[in-house]
Amino acid sequence: MEITTSHPLALPVGVTLDRYIMNRQTAFAYATGELSQLLRDIALASKIIHREVNRAGLIDLTGGMGVENVQGESQQKLDVIANIRFIRALKNGGEACALLSEEDEEIIYTGNNNGKYVVAIDPLDGSSNIDVNVSIGTIFSIYRRVTPVGTLPQREDFLQGGQEQVAAGYILYGSSTILVYTTGCGVNGFTYDYSLGEFILSHPDIKSPEDGTIYSCNEGNLEQYDSSIQSYLAACRQQQYTARYIGSLVADFHRNLLKGGIYLYPATTKNPNGKLRLLYECYPLAFIAEQAGCKISDGNQPVLDIIPTDFHQRSPLFMGAPRMVKTLLDYMAT
Numbered sequence: 001m002e003i004t005t006s007h008p009l010a011l012p013v014g015v016t017l018d019r020y021i022m023n024r025q026t027a028f029a030y031a032t033g034e035l036s037q038l039l040r041d042i043a044l045a046s047k048i049i050h051r052e053v054n055r056a057g058l059i060d061l062t063g064g065m066g067v068e069n070v071q072g073e074s075q076q077k078l079d080v081i082a083n084i085r086f087i088r089a090l091k092n093g094g095e096a097c098a099l100l101s102e103e104d105e106e107i108i109y110t111g112n113n114n115g116k117y118v119v120a121i122d123p124l125d126g127s128s129n130i131d132v133n134v135s136i137g138t139i140f141s142i143y144r145r146v147t148p149v150g151t152l153p154q155r156e157d158f159l160q161g162g163q164e165q166v167a168a169g170y171i172l173y174g175s176s177t178i179l180v181y182t183t184g185c186g187v188n189g190f191t192y193d194y195s196l197g198e199f200i201l202s203h204p205d206i207k208s209p210e211d212g213t214i215y216s217c218n219e220g221n222l223e224q225y226d227s228s229i230q231s232y233l234a235a236c237r238q239q240q241y242t243a244r245y246i247g248s249l250v251a252d253f254h255r256n257l258l259k260g261g262i263y264l265y266p267a268t269t270k271n272p273n274g275k276l277r278l279l280y281e282c283y284p285l286a287f288i289a290e291q292a293g294c295k296i297s298d299g300n301q302p303v304l305d306i307i308p309t310d311f312h313q314r315s316p317l318f319m320g321a322p323r324m325v326k327t328l329l330d331y332m333a334t
């Protein structure tokens with residue numbers, strides 16, 4: 001077999017995540033490497049979860065734990081495993097002084113009080129899809145602490161508001177595993193090459209299309225939505241837009257980000273404040289979406305402007321191609 005220069009085997013391996021983070025770090029004079037190390041620690045934990053998600057059916061990691069988390073949702077085994085993996089990686093890494101997780105009611109202290117950062121995390125997103133081999137993910141948000149280094153982290157370290165995030169990202173465990181993140185200088189995606197054990201830059205400088213024809217929403221809740229949202233969804237159907245809903249926020253977000261679309265999780269009579277959690281689902285995806293040129297709203301204001309009051313508070317979420325979200329907000333304003 002002749003290996004020509006265009007043959008995949010001849011192409012140079014892309015930039016690894018580690019190398020990319022390093023290159024970025026040198027771009028910031030005041031950068032000390034701690035945030036870079038924290039991002040690497042998160043990437044390491046996600047490689048382990050990639051392996052466990054992949055083999056879940058073989059190592060008895062499917063099914064529930066028979067217990068509920070602080071949200072009143074039944075915890076899946078992989079929810080718990082992923083939670084443990086991130087806590088352990090951040091404890092060992094030393095850069096995070098505390099975490100806030102979807103799976104735990106209160107702050108998780110890492111014991112690294114000299115750590116300058118705190119992390120809010122949804123260890124496993126799309127739990128209802130775990131056992132049926134549908135894409136799932138992890139979502140994370142990083143803040144520089146506001147309490148003095150060396151002291152015990154406090155509530156205010158996590159309730160700074162979405163605009164104060166210094167980094168945010170997600171990992172999508174799908175047909176391939178991809179890590180997408182921002183530190184406020186654009187959005188980049190890295191595909192995991194498990195044969196090398198490396199995340200490789202595969203989606204540089206991701207930008208959302210200005211408009212789209214994909215809409216993502218659980219229409220099973222249609223009767224519970226505000227009539228203006230029902231009218232918007234009817235208009236989407238009339239225009240023969242494509243309905244796509246995986247039921248894993250990370251996967252629905254990722255598709256719409258690349259292809260152009262709108263994701264809606266409105267308030268419902270069951271969840272009058274929406275279902276999705278502000279600190280570790282809405283804020284981090286809003287930071288990424290904004291950096292990629294999307295529009296993100298809770299129906300009344302940009303999501304990053306919402307003032308947080310509670311660790312596990314929920315928020316309606318509307319995000320996607322700016323022209324589509326603007327149209328929806330026009331419907332909601334009438």
Ligand SMILES: O=P(O)(O)OC[C@H]1O[C@](O)(COP(=O)(O)O)[C@@H](O)[C@@H]1O
Nearest residue numbers: 122124125126127128218247248249
């Ligand atoms: O089943 P519903 O009501 O459509 O909700 C699906 C949404 O709930 C979630 O599963 C909530 O996240 P978790 O799985 O992390 O709890 C999102 O990923 C998804 O978009």
Ligand SMILES: [Mg+2]
Nearest residue numbers: 122125126281
């Ligand atoms: Mg989630």
Ligand SMILES: [Mg+2]
Nearest residue numbers: 102122124125
């Ligand atoms: Mg979750």
